Amino acid sequence: NAGVTQTPKFQVLKTGQSMTLQCAQDMNHNSMYWYRQDPGMGLRLIYYSASEGTTDKGEVPNGYNVSRLNKREFSLRLESAAPSQTSVYFCASRQGLSSYNEQFFGPGTRLTVL
Amino acid sequence: GQQLNQSPQSMFIQEGEDVSMNCTSSSIFNTWLWYKQDPGEGPVLLIALYKAGELTSNGRLTAQFGITRKDSFLNISASIPSDVGIYFCAGGTGTASKLTFGTGTRLQVTL
Numbered sequence: 059n060a061g062v063t064q065t066p067k068f069q070v071l072k073t074g075q076s077m078t079l080q081c082a083q084d085m086n087h088n089s090m091y092w093y094r095q096d097p098g099m100g101l102r103l104i105y106y107s108a109s110e111g112t113t114d115k116g117e118v119p120n121g122y123n124v125s126r127l128n129k130r131e132f133s134l135r136l137e138s139a140a141p142s143q144t145s146v147y148f149c150a151s152r153q154g155l156s157s158y159n160e161q162f163f164g165p166g167t168r169l170t171v172l
Numbered sequence: 173g174q175q176l177n178q179s180p181q182s183m184f185i186q187e188g189e190d191v192s193m194n195c196t197s198s199s200i201f202n203t204w205l206w207y208k209q210d211p212g213e214g215p216v217l218l219i220a221l222y223k224a225g226e227l228t229s230n231g232r233l234t235a236q237f238g239i240t241r242k243d244s245f246l247n248i249s250a251s252i253p254s255d256v257g258i259y260f261c262a263g264g265t266g267t268a269s270k271l272t273f274g275t276g277t278r279l280q281v282t283l
Contacts, residue, residue, distance in 0.1 A: 166213070
């Protein structure tokens with residue numbers, strides 16, 4: 059039982075390049091989330107998926123797209139990377155929508171955009 | 173977007189000392205959660221609080237859900253070196269899918 063896994067762990071991009079961050083969970087959770095973490099800012103929600111086939115914007119969605127490929131996988135895509143997207147990205151999953159259910163986090167992807 | 177105010181931003185303490193940190197908000201939350209993040213890892217849930225006034229312990233950790241539902245605190249007693257990390261509070265509104273996270277308290281423990 060691996061929990062929430064993320065790939066890659068590290069990535070360096072040039073401005074304008076695109077890439078997809080992958081996330082998978084093996085806990086049969088319904089809800090999945092993408093956050094970014096910047097120094098002194100805590101975690102900010104980019105997009106979330108309440109269930110397979112649905113996605114919604116979070117607090118900072120501009121410059122990102124997501125795909126809930128199936129119940130296990132939720133990917134985050136940067137179409138044209140910008141230096142402002144340099145951050146640590148965390149994927150999380152939760153059994154249901156209510157915050158009464160604990161969110162489980164992956165180990166993160168450290169992205170640098172030059 | 174809203175962020176929770178968490179204080180202090182950082183703490184340097186000696187092993188064995190007690191630690192206290194808190195989180196305040198201008199909005200009401202139905203749930204307060206406390207997470208710890210070790211270097212290079214994702215946050216891990218420490219304590220969850222579901223009722224105003226609730227006081228919950230998890231080993232050396234104690235957290236309280238403020239009566240006004242706008243604040244919460246976390247205490248760590250008799251700190252040890254493995255307590256080092258960043259502690260985040262998060263507020264939830266129960267039926268919403270989103271958590272609002274605090275800015276974090278960085279804890280350093282010296283021997």
